[in-house]
Amino acid sequence: MTGRFDGKVVLVTGAGSGIGQAAALRFADEGASVAVLDIRPELAALTTMMIEKEHEDHALALAADVADATEVDTAVDLAAHEFGRLDVVYNNAGIMELGSVAETDEQRWDRVLAVHAKGTYLVSRAAGEHMGEGGSIVNQGSVAALVGVAHLAAYSAAKGAIVALTRAMAADLAPRGIRVNAICPGTCHTPMTEPLFRTRGEGDVEAGVAATVPRYPLGRLGTAEDIAAVACFLASDEASFMTGAVVTSDGGMTAV
Numbered sequence: 001m002t003g004r005f006d007g008k009v010v011l012v013t014g015a016g017s018g019i020g021q022a023a024a025l026r027f028a029d030e031g032a033s034v035a036v037l038d039i040r041p042e043l044a045a046l047t048t049m050m051i052e053k054e055h056e057d058h059a060l061a062l063a064a065d066v067a068d069a070t071e072v073d074t075a076v077d078l079a080a081h082e083f084g085r086l087d088v089v090y091n092n093a094g095i096m097e098l099g100s101v102a103e104t105d106e107q108r109w110d111r112v113l114a115v116h117a118k119g120t121y122l123v124s125r126a127a128g129e130h131m132g133e134g135g136s137i138v139n140q141g142s143v144a145a146l147v148g149v150a151h152l153a154a155y156s157a158a159k160g161a162i163v164a165l166t167r168a169m170a171a172d173l174a175p176r177g178i179r180v181n182a183i184c185p186g187t188c189h190t191p192m193t194e195p196l197f198r199t200r201g202e203g204d205v206e207a208g209v210a211a212t213v214p215r216y217p218l219g220r221l222g223t224a225e226d227i228a229a230v231a232c233f234l235a236s237d238e239a240s241f242m243t244g245a246v247v248t249s250d251g252g253m254t255a256v
C-alpha cells in the first residue's frame, strides 16, 4: 500500500461500521491519522482498536451525533486539537428508513434528513474551521439520489440533498483549494441494508440479496471495501483536478 495519506489527518463519520469502518482502516493503512466518529461509542472504539493494532497512535474515537451541532463542534475541535491539523473529511454517517411518502411519518422523515443533509452540513462547517488552504471533503450519496428506488422516499430525498450540497460546497471552497466530491454507491451488504434485504426477501435476507443482485450488471453487490477505495481516491492528491464530481460506484446499476 502506498502512503497517499502520510502525515495527513482524516475524519470519517459513521466509522464504526460498514463502509465508514472500511474507509477508516484503509486511510490508516495508507498513512493517515484517523478521527473515528460514530454515534455509537462502542463502535467508534472498536474501529479505533482495529487501527491501533496496526498503527499505534493513529486513531482517535469520537462519540457524536452528526445531526447535533454542539456534539459535532466539540468532536471536530477535539480531533483537530489532538492531531494538530485536519486534511480530509469523509461525511459517511447514515441511516436508512424504508417507506414511500405515504408510509413515512414526519418524525422519521425529519431524522433521515437531519442525519444525512444536516449532518453533512454541520460536520463540514466545523471541519472547515480547521482545514486551512487545501484538503478534501468526500460526501456519501447513493444511487437513490440518481434513480427512483421504491420505498426509500426520505432516504432518496436526503441523498439528493447531499449531491446538491456537494456541488454548492465545491463552488464555495474551491478558492481555498478544498475539493468536495460525492460518491453514489450502489447496494452493499452492510448492517444498514439488512432490513432492506429482509423486506425484499419477505423475511429471508439471502433471498433479498438474491432479488437485488439482478439490478446490478456486474452481477454482484458492492462491498464496503469497494466504496472505501473510491473515497480514498477522491480524498487523495490523485484526484487533484476533481471537485464537484458525483462519482458512482454501483456495478453499472445507473448505467442501464
Ligand SMILES: NC(=O)c1ccc[n+]([C@@H]2O[C@H](COP(=O)([O-])OP(=O)(O)OC[C@H]3O[C@@H](n4cnc5c(N)ncnc54)[C@H](O)[C@@H]3O)[C@@H](O)[C@H]2O)c1
Residues within 6 Å of the ligand: 013, 014, 015, 016, 017, 018, 019, 020, 037, 038, 039, 040, 043, 064, 065, 066, 067, 092, 093, 094, 095, 115, 119, 140, 141, 142, 143, 184, 185, 186, 187, 188, 189, 190, 191, 192, 193, 224
Ligand atoms: N450499504 C449500502 O448499500 C449503501 C449504498 C449507498 C450509500 N450508502 C451510504 O453509506 C453510508 C454508510 O452506510 P453503511 O452501509 O456502511 O451503514 P452502517 O449502518 O454499516 O454504518 C453506518 C454508521 O453510521 C453511524 N451513524 C448513524 N447515524 C449516525 C449519526 N447521527 N451520527 C454519527 N454516526 C451515525 C452508525 O452507528 C454506523 O456505525 C451511509 O451514508 C449510507 O447511506 C450505503
